[in-house]
Amino acid sequence: MILHTVIINRKTMQKHGFVFFRYKKGVLLELHQYTFYLFMTRCALYILLSAFFSISCEKTHEEKLEENISHYISHSITNSSGYQPMLTIIQDTITVGEFAEMTLLINENDILKYREEIDKDNLEINKLENSDTGITDELLLKSYKESLKSCNKSIKVRLDQNDKLEELRHNKAVAFYVAQHKCRLKNGFGVLDENRFYIIASDKDEVLNVSDNYSESTLKMRTLFNTRYLKK
Numbered sequence: 001m002i003l004h005t006v007i008i009n010r011k012t013m014q015k016h017g018f019v020f021f022r023y024k025k026g027v028l029l030e031l032h033q034y035t036f037y038l039f040m041t042r043c044a045l046y047i048l049l050s051a052f053f054s055i056s057c058e059k060t061h062e063e064k065l066e067e068n069i070s071h072y073i074s075h076s077i078t079n080s081s082g083y084q085p086m087l088t089i090i091q092d093t094i095t096v097g098e099f100a101e102m103t104l105l106i107n108e109n110d111i112l113k114y115r116e117e118i119d120k121d122n123l124e125i126n127k128l129e130n131s132d133t134g135i136t137d138e139l140l141l142k143s144y145k146e147s148l149k150s151c152n153k154s155i156k157v158r159l160d161q162n163d164k165l166e167e168l169r170h171n172k173a174v175a176f177y178v179a180q181h182k183c184r185l186k187n188g189f190g191v192l193d194e195n196r197f198y199i200i201a202s203d204k205d206e207v208l209n210v211s212d213n214y215s216e217s218t219l220k221m222r223t224l225f226n227t228r229y230l231k232k
Contacts, residue, residue, distance in 0.1 A: 065177065065205045068201070070085050071207075073181075073183065082192055083185055085183045087182045088180070088181045089181075093174060097170050100171065108162075117151050121145075121151070128140060128141045173203065175225060178221075179199040180196065180198060182196055198217040200224065
């Protein structure tokens, strides 16, 4: 009887122990799942907040450019006293391919002009060398020959450029941003005057040139393009 009781109690204990073990395992599993859920929720919330703040705090392309223009004018332009930015307008976005196409057209036009000049120089050289008087103006002859040499050299430079430009024709990367910037600056009498500047900026919003003359700004753009893409 005692033995039987012991066996029963043992089985009962085993049974209760087993039930308790299952219950404990289930609680731990639920606890782990709940903890993991909280952890993932916090991670997701952190990622969303980080993305929100990075987007809200990130400056737009126009804001970056305007900030760089203001810094450039304040530190690089003579008589920038009283500088007050008013408005910045991005007038054009020029790709590498577009500028390459434009430069090809300019080069072809230049080559035609140089060849016309060469024809004129050759004609004058022939006249001087075959003069009926037998007297040749050596200084004038030398000047025509130097002009001839210069024209041939200029043609060669443009033909070499054209080979590189042909490779760049389909490049869609941004080469330059062209912007117009209005601001106020103090004049010689200390009065604020409205000023207009033409800006050339890189694809990274870096200010490359500031000028109050549009033609000068265009010429500078050609120089910058040649330096960055054709002299490598």
